Every structure is written in structure tokens, then in C-alpha cells.
Amino acid sequence: MKIDIKNIxxxxxxxxxxxxxxxxxxxxxxxxxxRLQLLAVFEPFSYAQGSELFESQYDMAGAAMEIESAxxxxxxxxxxxxxxxxxxxxxxxxxxxxxxxxxxxxxxxxADLIVMGTHGRTGxxxxxxxxxAEKVVRRAPCPVLTVKHPDHEFKMP
Numbered sequence: 001m002k003i004d005i006k007n008i009x010x011x012x013x014x015x016x017x018x019x020x021x022x023x024x025x026x027x028x029x030x031x032x033x034x035r036l037q038l039l040a041v042f043e044p045f046s047y048a049q050g051s052e053l054f055e056s057q058y059d060m061a062g063a064a065m066e067i068e069s070a071x072x073x074x075x076x077x078x079x080x081x082x083x084x085x086x087x088x089x090x091x092x093x094x095x096x097x098x099x100x101x102x103x104x105x106x107x108x109x110x111a112d113l114i115v116m117g118t119h120g121r122t123g124x125x126x127x128x129x130x131x132x133a134e135k136v137v138r139r140a141p142c143p144v145l146t147v148k149h150p151d152h153e154f155k156m157p
Contacts, residue, residue, distance in 0.1 A: 006032075006035065007035050008029050009113070010039065010116065011136075013041075014040070020117060035090065036088060039093075040072070040075040040091070040094075072093055099135035113143050114140055116133055118134075118146040
């Protein structure tokens with residue numbers, strides 16, 4: 001069996017765990033000669049429409065636009081830094097539910113491998129929602145390598 005990896009997608013939220021996973025993605029990209037796509041997914045937040053209290057004290061839509069703009073800039077800066085060492089790096093930006101946007105981008109970009117960070121959630125939150133990484137692993141159109149940050153402590157349930 002021959003495994004041909006030409007396109008690696010690495011979703012990021014710019015956290016320490018995501019940066020650690022990016023190290024694996026870069027190494028695999030360098031080793032295989034594959035293109036590396038850094039994907040940043042901005043998850044818009046919602047607030048109660050018509051709430052005069054929030055609207056009068058703070059422009060929530062404006063704040064969301066500022067955060068999205070800063071997120072895009074962070075992606076552009078990170079891609080520019082990576083391009084110094086490799087011209088096979090590109091950035092993708094999406095807005096929506098992270099796991100859905102990751103799967104959609106992997107399909108559209110024909111990713112051969114997704115490399116992403118993961119950290120365990122515990123208690124009721126995990127039971128009700130599950131983690132983004134878990135949802136991607138279950139639904140991705142290609143193999144997914146999840147990378148646990150070495151400083152993240154595992155706690156028995």
C-alpha cells in the first residue's frame with residue numbers, strides 16, 4: 001500500500017495546543033513535500049437581539065467584526081512567518097462552527113491529512129458537546145492526526 005500525502009490541513013485557534021500540532025504538521029509537510037494549509041475558523045458569537053442594555057452599552061456586532069478582523073490578521077501573520085521557510089504554505093479562513101468548517105474545508109481543498117491539536121474536556125460539557133477534534137475525527141473525509149500537548153494533564157474520569 002502506498003500513502004501519498006500531497007495536502008495537509010492544520011486547523012488552528014492559535015492556542016498553545018494548536019501551535020504544538022502545527023509543529024507536527026510542518027514536519028510531515030517537510031518530510032512528504034506536501035502543501036500545508038493553515039485553517040483558522042472564527043466562531044461568531046451570538047447575543048440576544050433587541051437587548052437595549054447590550055446595544056446601548058456596547059456594540060456587539062462591531063466587537064464581533066473587530067475580533068474577526070484580528071483573527072484574520074493573526075492567520076495572515078502566521079502564514080507569512082511559515083512562508084519564510086517554505087513556499088508550500090497557505091492560509092484559509094472560515095467563519096462558522098469549527099468542526100463543520102474544518103470538514104467542509106478538508107473536502108473542498110482535497111486534504112489528504114488533517115493534523116490538529118486536541119485537549120480533553122471532562123464532565124457534562126464533554127458528554128453534551130464533545131470536542132471539536134472528536135467530531136472531526138468521526139466525520140472527516142481523510143485521516144486525522146490528533147496531537148496532545150505534553151503539558152496537558154490527563155485526569156481519570
